[in-house]
Amino acid sequence: MAFGWIDERRRARHRAGLVRTLRPRAPGSPLLDLAGNDYLGLSHHPEVVEGAARAARVWGGGATGSRLVTGTTELHTELERELAAFCGFEAALVFSSGYAANLAAVTALAPHGSLIVSDAGNHASLIDGCRLARGTTQVVAHADPEAVGKALRSHEGPAVAVSDTVFSVDGDAAPLAALAAVCREYGAGLIVDDAHGFGVLGEGGRGAPHAAGLAGAGDVVATLTLSKSLGSQGGAVLGPARVVDHLVDTARTFIFDTGLAPASVGAAFAALRLLRGEPERAARVRAVAGALHAGLTAAGLEAVRPDAAVVSVRAPSPERAVRWAAECRAAGLAVGCFRPPSVPDGVSRLRLTARADLSGEQIERAVRVIGETRP
Numbered sequence: 001m002a003f004g005w006i007d008e009r010r011r012a013r014h015r016a017g018l019v020r021t022l023r024p025r026a027p028g029s030p031l032l033d034l035a036g037n038d039y040l041g042l043s044h045h046p047e048v049v050e051g052a053a054r055a056a057r058v059w060g061g062g063a064t065g066s067r068l069v070t071g072t073t074e075l076h077t078e079l080e081r082e083l084a085a086f087c088g089f090e091a092a093l094v095f096s097s098g099y100a101a102n103l104a105a106v107t108a109l110a111p112h113g114s115l116i117v118s119d120a121g122n123h124a125s126l127i128d129g130c131r132l133a134r135g136t137t138q139v140v141a142h143a144d145p146e147a148v149g150k151a152l153r154s155h156e157g158p159a160v161a162v163s164d165t166v167f168s169v170d171g172d173a174a175p176l177a178a179l180a181a182v183c184r185e186y187g188a189g190l191i192v193d194d195a196h197g198f199g200v201l202g203e204g205g206r207g208a209p210h211a212a213g214l215a216g217a218g219d220v221v222a223t224l225t226l227s228k229s230l231g232s233q234g235g236a237v238l239g240p241a242r243v244v245d246h247l248v249d250t251a252r253t254f255i256f257d258t259g260l261a262p263a264s265v266g267a268a269f270a271a272l273r274l275l276r277g278e279p280e281r282a283a284r285v286r287a288v289a290g291a292l293h294a295g296l297t298a299a300g301l302e303a304v305r306p307d308a309a310v311v312s313v314r315a316p317s318p319e320r321a322v323r324w325a326a327e328c329r330a331a332g333l334a335v336g337c338f339r340p341p342s343v344p345d346g347v348s349r350l351r352l353t354a355r356a357d358l359s360g361e362q363i364e365r366a367v368r369v370i371g372e373t374r375p
């Protein structure tokens, strides 16, 4: 029977506690949300919602075509200009998702005969970019610039190192300055995914590359998502104008994908303006992450010290992580639950995301619920 093999695989995932379920959110849910990525609490901000509505009224419900055909509105190019200026890069290109932006950056910048040096903790979208690229990928130890140097040393021809700026599972930051230095030593490019750094790290949330003094460098390309700090949807690649022009000509997820919906562009644009006008939001989300970590540690839980907004708490097994997250939910708290295959090493975790708009009382409640439901 066609697809019959799926049933046995699903049973195996069931036995291992790895079956996933979709839980549709209802409007006005009373759950305290530490599972989403609305880091700055902007997704429901009236100006962001109005930005989306206004863009939809002017430009319609969809972009109507590829960016190269009809899918580029004036709003797209304005957002690109403002994103690049805010983050300190020469140019930016907006994609329909951060995932598509990562596929574009890696595939377009790693041609046949090139080497891609990829951190072992990188996000799935970077990994998929490596798989699709014509270059050869070498995976190196997590957050290890020396290992990157060793890989680059033994290659001739174009090379690029690829890393998250803040790793999505444990919330730890990459050693960006050291990575850039080693790439420069060997004439390699550096692609960093700032999905979790943009809006949180750097002056006023300008991102991890800006914080590391790498924004605008001729050999550094950053990607980001509009779906976390900006509370919208979409992604972007930031870098030298010649790199962005090259992506317009060659990146398949740019050329063969419908442009980002105007409503998402409008929402992201409004959120970016809020971020620029209220730089304290970035500092606030970092403080909330620190307070969550301090509370969990004081409660005797094993939490990774956060470098940005993600706070990771170790769980003893995948099954108990799933049960722990379910008990949190029953107690009114939504938390993320990471287990294989999302975490390759089998160390399952609860994943909390700090939000700039969480109150002290909400932080205390979250810590109390996680402590009381611990396995």
Ligand code: PMP
Binding pocket: 097, 098, 099, 100, 102, 123, 125, 164, 168, 193, 195, 196, 225, 226, 227, 233, 234, 235
């Ligand atoms: N990179 C990282 C590190 C991410 O965490 C995510 C989203 N989970 C993405 C890229 C993909 O971004 P998007 O959701 O906009 O496709």
